Amino acid sequence: MVITVSLVALFGLVLFFLLRSRTIGPGAAFTAAGFGFFLASTGAAKPINALAASLVQAVSGL
Numbered sequence: 001m002v003i004t005v006s007l008v009a010l011f012g013l014v015l016f017f018l019l020r021s022r023t024i025g026p027g028a029a030f031t032a033a034g035f036g037f038f039l040a041s042t043g044a045a046k047p048i049n050a051l052a053a054s055l056v057q058a059v060s061g062l
Contacts, residue, residue, distance in 0.1 A: 007052060011036070 015032065018024045024032075039045065 015029055019026065019029050039048070
């Protein structure tokens with residue numbers, strides 16, 4: 001759970017800075033957030049979480 005909250009905070013921060021620098025517009029940011037929200041409720045959520053956990057474990061082992 002700690003990893004999930006950290007990744008959500010990281011992606012939220014990246015999205016905030018992209019909005020602030022006007023790299024993407026509010027519509028694209030809303031679409032990206034909506035896509036993430038709906039993706040989390042699909043069957044793809046478990047493999048994505050497993051991949052993220054594996055990546056975090058690999059990085060922490062360096």
